[in-house]
Amino acid sequence: MGETTFAGARLLVVGGAGFVGSNLVLKLLEQNPREIIIVDNLLSSDIANIPADPRIRFVYGPITDDRILRELPDDLDYAWHLACYHGNQSSIHDPLADHENNTLTSLKLFNRLKDMSGLKKVVYAAAGCAVAEKTFDEAKATQEDAPVSLYHDSPYSISKLIGELYGNYFWTRHQLPIVKARFQNVYGPREMLGAGRWRGTVHTVWRNVTPTxxxxxxxxxxxxLDNGGNASRDFIFVEDMARGLMACAARGxxxxxxxxxxxVETTILELARIINEVTGNPTPVDLRPARDWDRSGKRFGSTEKSRREIGFEAGVSIREGIEKTVAWTLANKANIARCMAQHDYFMAHL
Known part of the structure; x- marks a missing residue:
């Protein structure tokens, strides 16, 4: 991808205060865009993630807000839709909130963007977990054309698929230039435990496995270690993810x-071993039974199509990424503790 792809462009990042969104914004700023509009309601993100830069315009609120949608400029060049109701467990606890923040966000945003004739590309954050085979046997790399089941473990997974379906509809009906980017398990700096508002469960604080x-x-x-750490995932460093999102917009x-x-398939047990080594944690792991809702087992994503068609490859190994994330966590420990502490009252009264 050329270094000037987004130079002078007007960009929209919905969910730009989240940890993936903010890392994307930092990478986009390196290409000297005219303006980056961030729309975020800070439901599961923190204001500290938004870089202080005159090229950034922050709009506080949900992208489902009709006023916010109406006031988006019509001359956007690129848009990334990263907003979601964070996490499987939170969606299980409150499916209606998931619908409001996962499904309606996609429908209303795509409906607004469809009439922007100068829009070059819209990138939607899809979910690899929604199409991965449910297995605890040997995993096979999930291809982009993997069959989609009608049975899902969480409203989050359902919502993410609905977003893809709406994207396909607006592409075929209105030629909305949408590219769907299927996320694997992203981790890295700027993911703060407890960021955002209380969502009714402990998973407001204890989120993805890596920062936890x-x-x-x-x-x-x-x-x-649920299920003894037997499950496996495809862990991708957030800076690689940001590059991938830009590649989807530029060449998708x-x-x-x-x-x-x-x-790369990494078991949760192996992830725990690496993290304990990097942090010098001597405490033995806590082996637990499997989560009652989770049938996702083992999975990792195929990289062939992305490498061939948009020139994207992840460059950061799991150990290097963990080392960078541990260093960032140590440097930002006070800010993370602040985010976690704002939920102390609710956690104590569960």
Whole structure:
């Protein structure tokens, strides 16, 4: 991708205060865009993630707000839709909130963008977990054309697929130049435990496995391994993800879909071992039974199509990425603790 792809462009990043969105914004700023409009309601993100830069315009609120949609400029060049109701567990706890923040966001945003004739590309954050085979046997790399089941573990997974379906509809009906980017398990700097508002469960604080493990390991706590750590995931460093999102916008084919993956299968037990080594945590892991809702087992994404068609490859190994994330966590420990502490009252009264 050329270094000037987004130079002088007007860009929209919905969910730009999140940890993936903010890393994307930082990468986009390097290409000297005219303006980056960030729309975020800070439901599961923190204002500290928004870079202080005169080229950034922050709009506080949900992208489902009709006023916000109406006031978006009509001369956008590129848009990234990264807003979501964070996490499977939160969506299970409150499916209606998931619908409001996962499904309606996609429908209303795409409906607004469809009439912008100068829009070059819209990138939608799809979910690899929604199409991965449910297995605890040997995993096979999930291809972009994997069959889609009608049975899902969470409203989050359902909502993410609905977003793809709406994207396909607006592409075929209105030629909205949408590219779907299927996320694997993203981790890295700027993901703050407890960021945002209380969502009714402990998973408001304890979110994805990597930041949870790093925080507990730095505090010499046992890392909890559901199902003995037997499950596996495709972990991709957030800066690689940001590059992949930019590649989707620059070279992705409208109407198509691409995995943004490392292509490497890592068990949760191996992840725990690496994190304990990097942090110097001597506490043995805490082996637990499998989560009652989770049938996702083992999975990782195929990288062939993304490498061939948009020239994207992840460059950061899991160990290097963990080392960088641990260093960032140590440097931002006070800010993370602040985000976690704002939920102390609710956590104590569960």
């Amino acid at each position: 493990f790093i925080w507990k390991a730095l505090n010499k706590e046992a890392l909890p 084919k409208a109407g198509d879909i691409y995995n943004l993956a490392s292509g």
